[in-house]
Amino acid sequence: MIALSAHRRSLLWAAALLHRASGLALAAFLPLHFLVLGLAIRGEAQLEDFLRWTDAPLVKLAEGVLVFLAAAHLLGGLRLLLVENVSWRSGQTRLAALGIGTAMGLAFLFLVRVL
C-alpha cells in the first residue's frame, strides 16, 4: 500500500511516540510496584528483603530508566496541556527537546547519586 515515511522523521512525532511508550511502560510497571509495596502488609522484613535486592546495580539502572520514563511522561504531558489550553506558542519542537533532555538529565542525576 501507500507507505508514508517523511512525517515520522519529525521530533514532535518522536516526542508523541515517547509519550505513548513511556505511558505504556509505566502502566505495565505500576501493578508490580504496587505488589511490592503490598509486601509491607506482611511485615517490614519482607519489604526490607526486597529493598536490599534493589541495591544491585542492574536494578538501580532499571530504576534510572523508570525515573526517565516518569519525568519524560510528566514533561511531555505538561507540554500537551500547554498546547491544548494556552494560546498557541511556536517553538514546540524546541520545547519537546528540552523536556526530553531534562528527563534524561534527571535520570542521569538519579543514577549518579545511587550508583
Add this chain to the structure above:
Amino acid sequence: MNLRLYLWQRGTAALMAPLLLVHLAVIFYATRQGLTAADILARTRGSFAWALFYGAFVAAAAIHASIGLRTILAEWGRLRGRALDAASVAFGALLLILGLRAVAAVVLP
C-alpha cells in the same frame, strides 16, 4: 476519545503533575538517604497526609492510565465497543485495587 473521557484524562493529568513531582523528590530523598524499610514505614504508618497523598495519586493514576490504555488499544489494537470498554475498565480496577492495597500496607498503623 469523547469529551468526558478527555476531561477525566486531562484532569487527572493536571492533578498528577504536582503529585509526581513530589513523588520524584521522595524517590531522590529515600534513595539518597539509603532508607530501610523500617525507616520508610516509620514515616508513613499512621500518617494521614501520606495516606491522602498516595491515595489520591493511585486513584488518579488508575483513571489516567485506563483511559490512555483505552486509546492505545483502540488505535493500535483495533479494539472496539464493549471489548474496549471492558479491557480498559478491568485495567483501571486492577490498578485501583492493587494501588489502594499498597497504600494501606504502607500507611495503616
Add this chain to the structure above:
Amino acid sequence: MSSSAAPDLSVSLWRGGTDGAYQTYAVPARANQTVLDVVTYVQRHLDPTLSYRFACRVGMCGSCAMTVNGRPRWTCRTHVTKVAKGGKLKIGPLANLPVIKDLAADLRPFFEKWQGAKGVFAPSKTRHDPIEEIRPDTPARQAADAGVECINCAVCYAACDTVRWNDDYLGPAALNRAWTLVNDERDAGNRDRLGTVAAAGGCHSCHSHQTCQEHCPQGLNPTLAIAGLKRATVQAYLKGEIKG
C-alpha cells in the same frame, strides 16, 4: 531532448487499485518542472490510461495532491528539483483514503467527514435582513481568517497518523473548518457543531502531533484550530450547552 545534459528522471507511479503496484517510467528532466508536469508527461506521451486528478495547476483548487517520495504534497506547486533525490520520484495516491485507480484517491470519506464535522455554514439571517457589518480586527474574525484559506487538498488528512489509526477520527481539515465556523459570528450552528465535534472521533481524538501543520501547503495550523475546539467544547460542556 535526449542530447541534453540532464539524464532522464526515473519515475515510479502507482498503477491499479488498492492491490496495485509501482511501475517505473523514464521522463525527460526539464528546468522548472513540477511533479504534476511529470505525471502529465507520462499520461500524454507514455501511457494514456494513467489516471490522476488535477484542475487549476496553480495551487488554488486542491485537486492534485499525491504521495511524493513518502510525503503527501500538492503536486502542481512542488518542483521536481526540490523533492527528487538522485533523479528518482515515487508517486502514489494519497494515503488514508481508498484508491480509485492509479494516482486518484477516493476523497469521499474526506468530504463526508467535512460534513460530519458540521463544516457547512449555517446562516443566522435571511436575504431580507440587511447585510451584517463584520469587523476584520476582532479576535474571532482573525481566528476565522486564519483557517479559512483551506483548499481541501487532503494533504493533512493523508499525513495524519491519528486518521491512520482511528477510522472514526474526523481529521485535521474538517475540524479546522469547524473551528473557522465557530469563530464566524454570522454562523448560527455552533451548539450543534460543538456537540458533534465533542463526540467520539471528534477534536478530542487529536494527539497534537502537529503533522498537519507541518504538511499544510497553505501554511495553516489545524492543530491550533483543534486545540481551540477542545477548549470551546469543554466550556460549552461545563455551561451545560452540550452533552458530553
